[in-house]
Amino acid sequence: MASPSTDLSLETEAPNAPVTRERRLNTDLQEHLPKPYLARAMEAVDPSHPKGTEGRDPRGMSVLQQHVAFFDRNGDGIVYPWDTFRGMRAIGVGFFLSLALAFFINLVMSYPTQPGWLPSLLLSIHVKNIHKAKHGSDSETYDTEGRFDPSKFDAIFSKYGRTHPNALTKDELNSMIKANRNIYDFxxxxxxxxxxxxxYSVAKDKDGLLQRETVRGVFDASLFERLQDRKKSS
Structure with a gap:
């Protein structure tokens, strides 16, 4: 029970809601990262990268746009299914899975990103409108405008990283996926x-862990670039 001097407005755990104790928040994040509550438009930041990924030019794009722009292989601002296929292959995804993903991803995300009311027969995804295709039941690290929310990103590990503070096991990853589900959001x-x-399949480490830096890199696509370079060099 909280003492009389406890400021209940700052508590992150409620005695009658055990889930708030099981999935803890990092109450000291502001001591390691300036304004962790402030969603960043162009940089994926955390305490180890307070200014984002070094050496990368966001090119004026939101973090979500940067994530998708990796698959814009010719830089025209539009991602077609064959672009998605090539991007998947570039990061080490198998041929047939890349083929299936290219169709599914573009099928689902194409129409919301169109500049007008008519659908695209070529299932094009427009990078500038990608925020309109954001789905639910996620970590909410991307906000609805495509910014990067450092507090939501940190919560991925403070809530679910039980074995290692800065990594997720496969079981912990599955727990997070289930916990993030919104009702009836199939x-x-x-x-x-x-x-x-x-x-997890393309970026887990040799111990079967999904490292914090790996996850941060997927949000701004810096991980995709590293995987692509690794595949080229091998």
Whole structure:
């Protein structure tokens, strides 16, 4: 029970809601990162990268746009299914899975990003409108405008990183996916599970862990660039 001097307005755990104790928040984040509550438009920041990924030019794009722009292979601002396929292959995804993902991703995300009311027969995704295709049942690290929310990103690990403070095991990853589900959001459930499991399959370390820096890199696409360079060099 809280003492009389406790400021209940600052408590992050409620005695009658055990889930708030099981999934803890980092109450000291502001001591390691300036304004962690402030969603960053162009940089994916955390305490180890307070200014984002060094050496990368965001090119005026939101963090979500940067994530998608990796698949814009010719830089024209539009991602077609064959662009998605090539991007998946570039980061080490298998041929047939890349083929399936290219169709599914563009099928789902194409129409919301169109500049007008008519759908695209070529299933094009417009990078500038990608915030309109954000799905639910996710970590909410991207806000609805495509900014990067440092507090939501940190919560991925403070809530679910039980074995290691800066990494997720496969079981912990699955726990997070299930916990983030919004009621009846079946498309969001499928999309979130697919995204995280794909990330785990291509980027887990030798101990089967998904490291914090790996996850941060997927949000601004710096991980994609590293995976692409690694595949080229090998």
């Amino acid at each position: 498309l969001g459930w499928i999309a979130a599970a697919g995204e995280w499991n794909l990330l």
